[in-house]
Amino acid sequence: MRSGWFWVLLGLLSACKAAEYEYRWESDLHMGGRNYGKPPQCVDIPAELRLCYGVGYSRMLLPNLLEHDRMEEVKQQASSWVPLVHKRCHPGTRVFLCALFAPVCLDRTIYPCRGLCEEVRDGCRPIMEMFGYPWPDMLTCDQFPQDDVCMSMPNGTEATPTGFSPVCPPCDNEMQVDAILEHICASEFVLKAKIKEVTTEHTDRKVILQKRKKMIKQGTLRKEDLAKLVLHLRNGADCPCQQLDNLRNQYLIMGRKVDNQFLLTGIHKWDKSSTVFKKTIKKLKTYKCPGHEKVFK
Structure with missing residues (x-):
C-alpha cells in the first residue's frame, strides 16, 4: 500500500514519529466507552503484525480498539484481513483497519471516522461478498464519530471507484x-x-x-x-x-x-x-x- 495516503497534522503526533494521517478532535465515548481490564500501554508495532507494520507510525496502544489485550491475539486476528488489503478495494482499507487493530499511541484515543468506515465498507463489501463474507457487525460504521476528532483520509487522496475491480x-x-x-x-x-x-x-x-x-x-x-x-x-x-x-x-x-x-x-x-x-x-x-x-x- 502506498505511503502517500498519510499526511502530518503538525503538533498532534508528539508521541509518534513519521505518522502521516489526518485527524479531527473527538471524545472518548464512542464504541461504547472501552472499559479495559488493564490500563492501555504504548508498545512497538512488531514486524510480524504485517497488516500495520510500516503503516506510518511505530507505536500502538494495547489493548486495541477491538479489545485485544495480547499482541499474539492482535497478530492472529489482523492476519485474517491482509488478503483484503491486497485486493485494493479502497485506498483507505489499511488506514481504517490499523486504526482499530493498532491504534496510534497518543494522549487520547483516536477512532476512525464514520465517513472513512463507510467508504471502505462500500468499496470492499462487494469483494468480501464474492468470497462469502458479510461486512462484520464489529465494524458497523454508526459506532464511529463523524464530527469530532477521528482518523480520516486526507483531502486529495485518489480513491478507486466503489466496489470496482479490473478482474474477478x-x-x-x-x-x-x-x-x-x-x-x-x-x-x-x-x-x-x-x-x-x-x-x-x-x-x-x-x-x-x-x-x-x-x-x-x-x-x-x-x-x-x-x-x-x-x-x-x-x-x-x-x-x-x-x-x-x-x-x-x-x-x-x-x-x-x-x-x-x-x-x-x-x-x-x-x-x-x-x-x-x-x-x-x-x-x-x-x-x-x-x-x-x-x-x-
Missing part, C-alpha cells in the same frame, strides 16, 4: 510470494488441478475440475467432496478471469465452503517458469500459517 478478485494474478502465502492461509483448502469445464449459472460461474487432483491443504474438505468438487465464482459471470479462459493449464486453486457451496477464492497458473511461483511453492513447504480460524472475522 479471486483471479487477481499480480501477487507476490508473501501475498500468495497469506491468501493460501486464509483459504480453507488448496489443491493442484486442471479445469474440465466452466459454465455460467445466474450471476455465478461454475468451475468444474478434472477428476485428477493433488491436495496441498485439505482443511475441512472431505474425500467425498473432493471427488465431485465444483467451485463457484460468486457474482463472477461477467468480470474477466484470464485463468478460466484457458483450460489446458494446471492451476493452484484455493477455496472455502459457504453454506452448501464451495467458493473459488483464488486461482494461479501452475507456472514453473515463474520465479515468484517457484519461490512460493518452495516456501510453502515450511511456511507456518497464522492460527486464525477464518478470514475477515
